[in-house]
Amino acid sequence: MSDHVVPIRVYLVIFSSLMVLTLLTVWAAFLDLPGSYNTILALSIAILKATLVILYFMHVRYSSRLTWVYAGAGFFWLVILLAFLMSDYLSRDWQRLPQGW
Amino acid sequence: MSDHSHSVVAHQFDDMPQQKETTTLAMWAFLLTEVMFFGGLFGAYTMLRNRFPEAFAVASNSLDLTLGAVNTAVLIGSSLTMALAVHAAQTNKRRQIILFLVLTIALGGVFLGIKAVEYNHKFHEHHVPGAGFHFEEVPDWVDVSRLNYDLEKATETFFSLYFAMTGLHALHMVVGVGIMLVMIWMAYRNRFSEHYYGPVEISGLYWHFVDIVWIFLFPLLYLLGRHFLLEGGH
Numbered sequence: 001m002s003d004h005v006v007p008i009r010v011y012l013v014i015f016s017s018l019m020v021l022t023l024l025t026v027w028a029a030f031l032d033l034p035g036s037y038n039t040i041l042a043l044s045i046a047i048l049k050a051t052l053v054i055l056y057f058m059h060v061r062y063s064s065r066l067t068w069v070y071a072g073a074g075f076f077w078l079v080i081l082l083a084f085l086m087s088d089y090l091s092r093d094w095q096r097l098p099q100g101w
Numbered sequence: 102m103s104d105h106s107h108s109v110v111a112h113q114f115d116d117m118p119q120q121k122e123t124t125t126l127a128m129w130a131f132l133l134t135e136v137m138f139f140g141g142l143f144g145a146y147t148m149l150r151n152r153f154p155e156a157f158a159v160a161s162n163s164l165d166l167t168l169g170a171v172n173t174a175v176l177i178g179s180s181l182t183m184a185l186a187v188h189a190a191q192t193n194k195r196r197q198i199i200l201f202l203v204l205t206i207a208l209g210g211v212f213l214g215i216k217a218v219e220y221n222h223k224f225h226e227h228h229v230p231g232a233g234f235h236f237e238e239v240p241d242w243v244d245v246s247r248l249n250y251d252l253e254k255a256t257e258t259f260f261s262l263y264f265a266m267t268g269l270h271a272l273h274m275v276v277g278v279g280i281m282l283v284m285i286w287m288a289y290r291n292r293f294s295e296h297y298y299g300p301v302e303i304s305g306l307y308w309h310f311v312d313i314v315w316i317f318l319f320p321l322l323y324l325l326g327r328h329f330l331l332e333g334g335h
Contacts, residue, residue, distance in 0.1 A: 005192065011185060018177045019174060022177065029320070029325070029327040032328055046317050046319075053309050057183070057184045058306055067122075067129060077140075078137070082143070089148050
């Protein structure tokens, strides 16, 4: 049950963390990192921010196990969608196809 | 007050905890369909950015980073006031529920206003996909002759995604504002108490979800091309 009343102090701490993470992601976007590390860093910060919102603002941390399953399922399926999509597109150049004749 | 709490349990439920659990799960089930709904666009973005990385970086850098970052802060602020509105409902503070819901709507309005300013810039710059689309600003680090695609056409693809994703997100914000107006009306009619605040909490779930969508849109649309601006970017 989510009858739990979250103290206002917790909301303020989460809000401050989200603001700091927003500044951090803007700052990190200008770092000259090799390869796709800029993308990985930006998405890691976004996932951390989303997790804070889901757990505290959306009260999932204080909710039933079934709510955890519901909340987790959507993002699990999203990961499947993106993983299978990119396993196709990213691997297309790995093997040279025979030229037509 | 206990009589009041009984009167708000719908007849198909045994008690208030069961009703609350059911409505919370129902909202999450709806949000799952929303994850999939936006997921298709995120998938299209992932695939097309992988295909046209230079075009996506160039087009992304033409967006106003300051306005995007301010909007992110505004939306996170609106999530805080939303959470405080739920807190006020849980602790029987009727005036505070209304105050925080009004603040939530106000911050949502600021977000949509800033978004409108950004859209207006894009119209003036002819960066809106369609017959009048132009994108001539090609920075030094892009060697157009080495690209195996048309840079301008690919930037138009980026802006199609930009308008589709932010437009769909803005539509969700407008719907959210409508829901909050209903909540204010219900709070004004004194419908909520520590025994019955489900509607405020469930509406809050929706509002926070829309915030989460923006938390991902902001880095994907505004940030991921910025490091190319550095000298000798790669």
